[in-house]
Amino acid sequence: MLKNKRQQQKNLTRKHLLEIAIKQFGETGILATRTADIAKHANVSHGTVFAHFSTQEDLLTAAVEEFGSQITQRLHELIDTNSSLSKILDAHITGLIEFEPFYTRLIIERRLLPANVTNTYVMIQSTISFHIGIAAQKELDQGIVRKLPVHLLYNTWIGLIHYYITNGDLFCSSGSVLKRYRHELLQHYIDLITI
Amino acid sequence: MLKNKRQQQKNLTRKHLLEIAIKQFGETGILATRTADIAKHANVSHGTVFAHFSTQEDLLTAAVEEFGSQITQRLHELIDTNSSLSKILDAHITGLIEFEPFYTRLIIERRLLPANVTNTYVMIQSTISFHIGIAAQKELDQGIVRKLPVHLLYNTWIGLIHYYITNGDLFCSSGSVLKRYRHELLQHYIDLITI
DNA sequence: AAACTCATTGACTTGTTACTCATTATATTT
DNA sequence: AAATATAATGAGTAACAAGTCAATGAGTTT
Numbered sequence: 001m002l003k004n005k006r007q008q009q010k011n012l013t014r015k016h017l018l019e020i021a022i023k024q025f026g027e028t029g030i031l032a033t034r035t036a037d038i039a040k041h042a043n044v045s046h047g048t049v050f051a052h053f054s055t056q057e058d059l060l061t062a063a064v065e066e067f068g069s070q071i072t073q074r075l076h077e078l079i080d081t082n083s084s085l086s087k088i089l090d091a092h093i094t095g096l097i098e099f100e101p102f103y104t105r106l107i108i109e110r111r112l113l114p115a116n117v118t119n120t121y122v123m124i125q126s127t128i129s130f131h132i133g134i135a136a137q138k139e140l141d142q143g144i145v146r147k148l149p150v151h152l153l154y155n156t157w158i159g160l161i162h163y164y165i166t167n168g169d170l171f172c173s174s175g176s177v178l179k180r181y182r183h184e185l186l187q188h189y190i191d192l193i194t195i
Numbered sequence: 196m197l198k199n200k201r202q203q204q205k206n207l208t209r210k211h212l213l214e215i216a217i218k219q220f221g222e223t224g225i226l227a228t229r230t231a232d233i234a235k236h237a238n239v240s241h242g243t244v245f246a247h248f249s250t251q252e253d254l255l256t257a258a259v260e261e262f263g264s265q266i267t268q269r270l271h272e273l274i275d276t277n278s279s280l281s282k283i284l285d286a287h288i289t290g291l292i293e294f295e296p297f298y299t300r301l302i303i304e305r306r307l308l309p310a311n312v313t314n315t316y317v318m319i320q321s322t323i324s325f326h327i328g329i330a331a332q333k334e335l336d337q338g339i340v341r342k343l344p345v346h347l348l349y350n351t352w353i354g355l356i357h358y359y360i361t362n363g364d365l366f367c368s369s370g371s372v373l374k375r376y377r378h379e380l381l382q383h384y385i386d387l388i389t390i
Numbered sequence: 391a392a393a394c395t396c397a398t399t400g401a402c403t404t405g406t407t408a409c410t411c412a413t414t415a416t417a418t419t420t
Numbered sequence: 421a422a423a424t425a426t427a428a429t430g431a432g433t434a435a436c437a438a439g440t441c442a443a444t445g446a447g448t449t450t
Contacts, residue, residue: 006447010397031226031307034437045399050439052397108306111361112226122365152383156355163354166306166361170317188347192387201417205427230408240429245409247427395448403440410433419424 014052017042021063026101030060030109057114064106068120071099072127085135085145086190089157092128093182100176104165129154145193157189209247212237216258221296225255225304252309263315266294267322280330280340281385284352287323288377295371299360324349340388352384
């Protein structure tokens with residue numbers, strides 16, 4: 001399949017547009033990025049964008065889904081199912097750091113974006129919540145972790161991480177908030193939930 | 196001062212515009228609310244908006260500042276300085292609930308708004324962080340609360356609350372997330388931090 | 391190699407919205 | 421009461437950005 005030059009080229013352009021879109025969304029913000037910006041950075045004409053995606057929303061949806069499958073795949077690779085909770089949380093942060101620019105924009109802007117973006121957001125969260133849930137329950141049974149509802153343990157962790165990400169401008173003027181605070185946050189959270 | 200009819204009227208219109216703006220921002224979203232919407236709901240012409248505020252950003256800034264002083268004043272009224280940490284957190288939620296629509300939009304959209312909005316945001320957070328800090332330290336000294344850095348105790352609380360607010364669409368389809376989860380969240384947080 | 395297909399182009403159209411300004415009506419001053 | 425000042429009006433302007441489409445030229449088919 002795709003042996004013919006035209007199809008290959010078209011497919012390549014599409015992939016390239018998505019790649020550039022993800023990059024631009026991360027740098028400029030999702031809502032603030034214009035279709036013309038993406039075209040320019042991808043070295044194609046403005047019209048080409050609409051030859052591949054019928055509307056801006058289509059492009060956005062495709063980019064978010066592409067991002068979603070990339071990050072969930074990476075998280076799956078990073079997480080060892082039999083690890084301790086602490087190791088899983090550490091892997092979680094490692095994964096987020098690799099995708100930090102876009103991930104940051106996604107959690108900041110999600111509520112202002114088309115509804116279908118939420119599907120991807122939920123998928124990403126489910127990926128990690130599943131593993132955290134299992135590890136937390138295990139350590140809870142072993143008496144390592146305090147007796148608290150698993151979903152609240154999870155929400156507390158995500159809440160803390162997202163709080164630092166969404167307020168990254170206040171926590172550090174430039175650079176990655178996650179890199180800077182990962183150890184402090186992980187240590188604090190573990191201290192908090194262990195008996 | 197302001198004895199003359201014209202000045203009174205002008206001042207009244209200005210206050211009314213701010214009031215309507217805050218209401219509309221809460222209902223429609225801050226970025227999604229157009230100057231024409233505010234004019235319409237305030238029953239004034241579109242031009243009148245610009246007779247009072249030279250730009251949309253000016254209006255936004257004034258509205259956010261007005262909101263900030265209202266909510267911080269109310270929080271001060273609600274918080275009893277000598278209360279337990281639990282009571283202070285409860286008062287905090289009570290205060291947020293009274294201003295929930297706008298507060299929700301503010302924490303969702305803050306990063307996309309003009310920089311000066313952040314000043315008000317920080318002021319609101321400082322108000323509550325001050326009281327929580329004192330109460331937490333007190334209970335920490337009394338051995339009621341686990342030995343953890345106060346700023347992390349605070350960030351965990353705010354992170355949890357903000358997580359529920361910003362993901363309100365996922366936690367409950369309509370109505371106030373804070374009303375629905377206040378007891379669960381407060382109970383969980385107290386369980387988490389007490390020895 | 392001629393006919394045809396289609397990815398790409400970029401100037402153009404359309405819709406939106408912040409902001410302007412000459413005009414009007416009403417209050418204040420002389 | 422006449423002259424003046426100004427709050428409010430709303431039709432009009434300008435800028436921006438998404439989306440369109442006839443033209444182009446390279447690739448594919450016959």
